[in-house]
Amino acid sequence: MRPPQGWEEIRAEVLRRIDRRDWRPGATIPTEEQLAAEFGCARATVSRALRELAGAGVLERRRKAGTRVATHPVRKATLDIPVIRLEVEGRGQAYGFRLIDRATAVPPPAVAARLGLAPGQRLDRFRTLHLADGRPTALEDRWLNLAVLPEPPPADVSLNEWLVKTVAYTYGDISFSAEAATPDEALLLETPAGAALFITERTTWAGEAPITSVRLAHAPGYRLRTVV
Amino acid sequence: MRPPQGWEEIRAEVLRRIDRRDWRPGATIPTEEQLAAEFGCARATVSRALRELAGAGVLERRRKAGTRVATHPVRKATLDIPVIRLEVEGRGQAYGFRLIDRATAVPPPAVAARLGLAPGQRLDRFRTLHLADGRPTALEDRWLNLAVLPEPPPADVSLNEWLVKTVAYTYGDISFSAEAATPDEALLLETPAGAALFITERTTWAGEAPITSVRLAHAPGYRLRTVV
DNA sequence: TAGTGGTCTAGACCACGAG
DNA sequence: TCGTGGTCTAGACCACTAG
Known part of the structure; x- marks a missing residue:
């Protein structure tokens, strides 16, 4: 299968793996370096994808501890404040x-x-x-x-x-x-x-x-x- | 004055200029390249700062047209969906x-x-x-x-x-x-x-x-x- | 203290879209 | 058409923190 290209495809692939329960809530996913190697891209590209998912509340990231699938079902939504x-x-x-x-x-x-x-x-x-x-x-x-x-x-x-x-x-x-x-x-x-x-x-x-x-x-x- | 360092300081500096009305709503601000030269940093760093501000609804960005201070007071807020x-x-x-x-x-x-x-x-x-x-x-x-x-x-x-x-x-x-x-x-x-x-x-x-x-x-x- | 994410750089190419 | 933002790379150093 063609590997994901660009940070948006990587984000989608990560979501797919979470949806398919390859990566379960609370579990630690591979490091940026490992994913970059798997996808054949630069670490910065993986970083961008994971950062977006963390911003949306899907992932929780901590230095040294790594990246986990969020357990607490706190989702973040962006709201357009209406005029x-x-x-x-x-x-x-x-x-x-x-x-x-x-x-x-x-x-x-x-x-x-x-x-x-x-x-x-x-x-x-x-x-x-x-x-x-x-x-x-x-x-x-x-x-x-x-x-x-x-x-x-x-x-x-x-x-x-x-x-x-x-x-x-x-x-x-x-x-x-x-x-x-x-x-x-x-x-x-x-x-x-x-x-x-x-x-x-x-x-x-x-x-x-x-x-x-x-x-x-x-x-x-x-x-x-x-x-x- | 010491120039802003890091994308967060650049973001703050941009907000300050908007607050001080150096850059007015609807006005086009300098290009990423110009700002990078002014601040003495890489264009990617400026890009990161401006991207965040665009995501917050403060700036509107379009290729070729450049970056403008948002006119419509549509602000975006992130909402933690409560459990x-x-x-x-x-x-x-x-x-x-x-x-x-x-x-x-x-x-x-x-x-x-x-x-x-x-x-x-x-x-x-x-x-x-x-x-x-x-x-x-x-x-x-x-x-x-x-x-x-x-x-x-x-x-x-x-x-x-x-x-x-x-x-x-x-x-x-x-x-x-x-x-x-x-x-x-x-x-x-x-x-x-x-x-x-x-x-x-x-x-x-x-x-x-x-x-x-x-x-x-x-x-x-x-x-x-x-x-x- | 060592592993992991966070950030920065300098450069490159691409995609969109205003004129 | 071509200027501008959008993205990617390869590498580097830093900041935080778990063990």
């Missing part, structure tokens, strides 16, 4: 948004803690409704640290997209959960009170400075997908 | 589970479609309640294609973990959503009917053969986190 406008347009619908209200206030303790703020510090709060073909798809509740921004945001664009262009790359964390719609949310999202909403919460920093904390409540039916 | 037992034990609680019922039946159309089954084909269905310190944390509803398994599963272990050890690596897809608890689910999870539940649905194949489709309904308060 509402692109999601809506991807479904062939017209995107729109409406600013519900805007205020300066002291954020609730949970938000202040997430952003690492001193108690009592005031932030700007924007609530925006995102629309698909005129119907609400998500309610955005954003707390924004205007102090760190070079200029105030304009009123006529999506705050999210303006931020991305202005503050550029940021680090952050994201969490997903399910919550029942409050009466207020239900009214805005045109859904029954108490409906199960999919919630994404994102907090971002630029370097050390906390920028913004966003809570998105998605209208019922929302679904986040990925592949393992 | 309930490990999550529970990680919180310092005692893990347990209880088999609710088991049957052979024709799955609902949605499940059959996800698994790519012929209409009318029967599968085994297991419903399991996962417990943390004796209290329910998640309700598992699993449809299992016993025909493709080498041996029937034992009754006394977690079905999920047995599957992982037996079928080894599988491909699959995952989706997340929010749903209101049905009366049945509410009873089992000891929560009010209609409560907002976080739902994960996973379908897996081993090669071409569909193995299993699982729906996990998490008790209220569940939260899935990741970092960008």
